[in-house]
Amino acid sequence: MSHPASRLGLGLAAIARPAYITSGRASDLGADRDVATLRARTRALLDAGRAAGIRYLDVARSYGRGEEFLAGWLDDHPEIDDVEIGSKWGYRYVGGWRMxxxxxxxxxxxxxxxxxxYAQSRELLGDRLGIYHVHSATVDTGVLDDARVHRAMTHLRDAGIRVGISTSGPAQADAIRRALDVRVDGAPLFTSFQSTWNPLEPSAGPALAEAADAGARxxxxxxxxxxxxxxxxDDGTPGARAAAALAERLGLGPDQVxxxxxxxxxWAWRVLLGPVSTAQLESNTAAAELTLPSGVDDELADLAEQPQQYWATRSARAWA
Structure with missing residues (x-):
């Protein structure tokens, strides 16, 4: 029998760099965000995630020192051979470790x-790298139509690394469906899709279900x-306020809902968590064994915002 947390993944976007757009960082992290401190916090999260049963770990070139922190942890645990690592290319971190x-x-x-x-990711993660995504691929950037990039990524696919895209923005579904159509040498190129989905922004769901039906992760x-x-x-918006009220009525944390x-x-292969503390991780992973009561699905569906509205709100968030 699989572990209850086996469908969860641990992402390092919020912990491997000093500034990010997740709310509550002032209280969750405080002011001490030097490299050594965040490295230690990352290692504690990786230890706790492993103990909880998490076996998928997610980083990206732009996540500050995320790949470096993860590589150091893996080097110190050569006995670990049952984790899968995913990373991403397409953004460069240029923050200089400054808030x-x-x-x-x-x-x-x-x-x-x-x-x-890719050379940088490979140098750090070596043969551990199992999935490599185009970071926030959109139809507009042209990467989904760039035959030269596709040919280069085919070398990874043919070497056993799963190739995919991550998506963001109100047109996620368009990017997913465009990527599903890309074939090189008669075979699909993109077979992993990492997309935003939550009760406030579920619009990519139908396209993601199509991807899963096509055999993608x-x-x-x-x-x-x-x-x-x-x-x-709760930022005072109707959806967030209603979600908080629903969670309170169920006796759960909104993160658990x-x-x-x-x-x-x-159709979801993994659900990524992005905590910055082991307490947050513990709360998040407790949901792995939850089944929401009958009828809650309809209430959650009512929380959905218009995609343009959701992404405008996200874009306005300050890095802190």
């Missing part, structure tokens, strides 16, 4: 960016809506 950086990351979906960043990210569906994260709702999607 007040003018820019924290820059998007680049060029062939040169892929070549450079589906990984759900931002299930807490960057903190809006976490304890204390969000995780349980994501896990209820049968």
């Amino acid at each position: 007040d950086a003018e820019k924290h990351e820059i998007k680049d979906h060029s062939l040169d960016a892929f070549t450079e960043q 589906v990984i759900l990210k931002e299930v807490f809506a960057n903190g809006r569906l976490a304890p204390g994260g 969000a995780v349980a709702a994501a896990l209820a999607n049968p």
Whole structure:
């Protein structure tokens, strides 16, 4: 029998760099965010995640020192041979480990960016790298139509690394469906999809279900809506307020309702968590064994915002 947490993954987006858009960081992390401190926090989370049964770990080139922190932890645990690692290319971290950086990351979906960043990921993660995503692929950047990038990524696919895309923005479904159509040498290129899905923004669901039906893996990210569906994260918007009230009525944390709702999607291979403390991780993973009561599905569906509205709210969030 699989462990209850086997469908969960641990992402390092929020812990491996000093600034991010998740709410509550001032109280969750405090002011001490030097490299050594966040490395130690990351290691504690990786230890706790492993103890909880999590076996999928997610990083990206733009997650500050995420790949480096993860590689160091893996090097110190050579006995660990049952985890799968996913990373992403397409953004560069340019924040300089500063809270007040003018820019924290820059998007680049060029062939040169892929070549450079894959070499960096491979140097750190080696043969442990199992999935490599285009980071926040959209129809507009052209990466889903770039035959040179596709050919370069085919070398990974043919070497046994699963190739995929992550998605963001109100047109996630368009990117997913476009990527599903990409074939190289007669075979699908993109067979992993990491997309935002939560009760406030479920619009990618039908396209993700199609991806799963086609044999791809589906990984759900931002299930807490960057903190809006976490304890204390109610930002006063109708959806977040209603989610908090629903969770209180059920005697659960809003994060637990969000995780349980994501896990209820049968097409989801993994549901990513992004905590910055072991206490948050413990609360999140408790939802792995939850089944939401009958009728809650309809209430959760009522929380959905218009995608344009949801993503405008997300874009306005400050890095802190």
